[in-house]
Amino acid sequence: MPLKLERTPMREQDPAQRRRNFDEVALGYSPDEAMKEAQRCIQCKRPLCVDGCPVHVQIPQFIKLITEGRFEDAAQKIKETNNLPAVCGRVCPQEEQCEAQCVLNRKGQSVAIGRLERFAADYQMERGIPAPEQPIKTDKKVAVIGSGPAGLTAAADLAKLGYDVTVFESFHELGGVLVYGIPEFRLPKALVKQEIESLKRLGVNFVTNVIAGNTLTIDDLFDDGYQAVFIGTGAGLPKFMDIPGESLNGVYSANEYLTRVNLMKAYLFPKADTPIKKAHKVAVVGGGNVAMDAARCALRLGADEVHIVYRRSEAEMPARAEEVHHAKEEGIIFDLLTNPIRIIGENGRVTGMECIKMELGEPDASGRRRPMPVKGSEFIMEVDAVIMALGTTPNPLIASTTHGLDIQPWGGIIADEATGATSRPGVYAGGDAVTGAATVILAMGAGKKAAAAIHEYLGGKK
Amino acid sequence: MYKILRKEKLAPSVYLMEVEAPLVARKAQPGQFIILRVYDMGERIPLTIADYDRDKGTITIVFQEIGKTTKLLAALEEGQYIQDFAGPLGKPSEFDGLKTVLAIGGGVGAAPLYPQVRRMHEMGIDVDVILGAKSKDYLILTEEIKPFCRNIYIATDDGSVGYHGFVSDVLKKLVEEDGQTYDRVIAIGPLIMMKVVSGITKQYDIPTIVSMNPIMMDGTGMCGACRVKVGDEVKHACVDGPDFDGHLVDFDEAMRRQAFYKDEERLALLTLEEGGQCQCH
């Protein structure tokens, strides 16, 4: 069979329609489409894609199962290494990971690994995830703090090893960024709920409304009989620019904006009680996934015009390529090489933002070319809302209440890369709380390593 | 789910609830607050911890019905449940080194003041208290606070009991005419009251702590909705406060920020009233 250079397209909601609703944008493959795409994989003997995957999913193996129509087996194959394939298939930056390494890139497009992963996971989910094998219980208790991808993965692995695991979450809802940050149209919340349900079936206990550091300290947990603790509290603190006008009404952190919309369901207001202001012209400052999500939410809430304001060029944008592409299709305007210098207001409300044009100079510490202001290029954008999506740092709540837990100057918890072990015996950490804002799959990888290390610490065999 | 063990009406549209929340009760300190959600489509709102009982595992809140969420809360009865109840949040108030304090509560501000006055009394600090309200019927917790303070002064807007006027008038009288001296003034109440009090104490150079009540969401520092300008710094009231130096707070900005969602709040209330019963039952 001749090699197809182009990947099988995936159906999507039409941009003109989807820009005004919160339903999922990408609709997924049908079984036929999936089998067709799976056949493009040449089943490399030394599969480079696997090296590109942070958790080394057995990619050619699961793809082979799809070609054979064994979709549920394919899902199980992925789950040997990745607990949340339905999530990762949707949100991983595949174009920088597995798909970047795929040999087919040399001739045409890589195999659509992410879409196939999503397909297998969804197919299995629709048919009901098989009941997990009930592990033999030990009487050892482990606490997991935070219910994002890092915490959920650690909890799942520990529960499978028989530990009595309790997850403590500060919000009223479980899932971390998967529920409060990433919007419904990219990651349906029902799906995250199902993943959490299957953890409950494994015997994991969940306690919401517990702010570790305030409600319970790490010492309290040890006093209460927990023998090890995993911290997966993410990087939740927003950054602002420290420019004039940032406390005007209508200036939000992306965290506030997205939490209002996604977690509190402000898009349903007044059916949901939490409001969000309707804005006509919105500027979102930043170039990552968070900025794309905020911009696309603003559009769906009815804004006439939404701008991404980013100080570097498109090549440096950290967002997933697919999100940038979708945002453009939906009519988001990209003001690249542009940086805000001041927010302007009247009667306490935002009315505009003064920006300056930038040009790229020499590479900086991150290896990306440093943006430099162009003298005299200042201009004013008329906007009535500004959303700051400039990155986040870990919350100091836990570090400040835990004796002997070492942190980086910028707030990240110091943890061994291979095991997640912190400076405090029995306390492990991973995910964004350690690395700063990163990705779902890296957080999951860290949760997995820490679970294995905790098992060993508590006397289990490797 | 958090069970309501006791409900009392303290004044027109002001309620007290004692809620079963053992984990919060274990750690609660005067000056801290909780965030609750009445039902699954509800808003997260902050309320100060007015009292706590570690043995019983309960937290007492006192709130005024002013919008949709507080009305939904007031509609719940003893034996019913609040969906979410998280805390304790914020920094506990600090009283170290104080000898004489004037504590001023406006309206429901008396509720957060109560555990603070009690704690100061336990620490051997002399506390004078001024409580203010619209009228006699709206005064709350005077009897509860009395045993823990040296003097208590009452002010009502209509003069139906105590001094006819504002708490700030009483404050002026105490420091100006009676020559009272205090190491600190603590003021909790509406922003405008805290602003006026801070203006007066600044003239007399009395360190003043106010309790800020901006719009909040998570209460853990992650959204930035609760930003307050304090001197040259931007602080998050939920983690850096809610107590701040009244002489440094930018009250005008705080008032503007608090009013941002006025239209939406009115709409929410309207849909509640039109819809009759709340949607949570």
Ligand SMILES: Cc1cc2nc3c(=O)[nH]c(=O)nc-3n(C[C@H](O)[C@H](O)[C@H](O)COP(=O)(O)OP(=O)(O)OC[C@H]3O[C@@H](n4cnc5c(N)ncnc54)[C@H](O)[C@@H]3O)c2cc1C
């Ligand atoms: C808007 C947005 C879009 C993103 N898009 C993508 C994407 O497309 N692809 C991708 O790979 N990555 C994306 N990311 C990044 C990714 O979501 C994170 O890297 C990942 O979620 C980190 O996982 P985590 O488990 O470390 O932390 P989180 O997901 O942040 O979870 C931490 C959890 O801990 C809880 N918590 C915090 N403090 C406490 C405490 N003191 N006590 C109890 N609980 C606490 C938090 O409430 C939260 O639920 C995005 C992030 C955002 C914000």
Ligand SMILES: Cc1cc2nc3c(=O)[nH]c(=O)nc-3n(C[C@H](O)[C@H](O)[C@H](O)COP(=O)(O)OP(=O)(O)OC[C@H]3O[C@@H](n4cnc5c(N)ncnc54)[C@H](O)[C@@H]3O)c2cc1C
């Ligand atoms: C730290 C803190 C402690 C507080 N303690 C008490 C207390 O002990 N007793 C009490 O009666 N009130 C207290 N409040 C105020 C209380 O949170 C608001 O009255 C409540 O949120 C109103 O909600 P609503 O839906 O009934 O009214 P809405 O119609 O939503 O709002 C009415 C008013 O409340 C303000 N408000 C609305 N939402 C919030 C929010 N999420 N956070 C803060 N303010 C908001 C609005 O700006 C408006 O002025 C406190 C506020 C803070 C920040």
Ligand code: SF4
């Ligand atoms: S590198 Fe590409 S072609 Fe080779 S096994 Fe992986 S997905 Fe298949």
Ligand code: FES
């Ligand atoms: S309430 Fe969100 S940061 Fe304070």
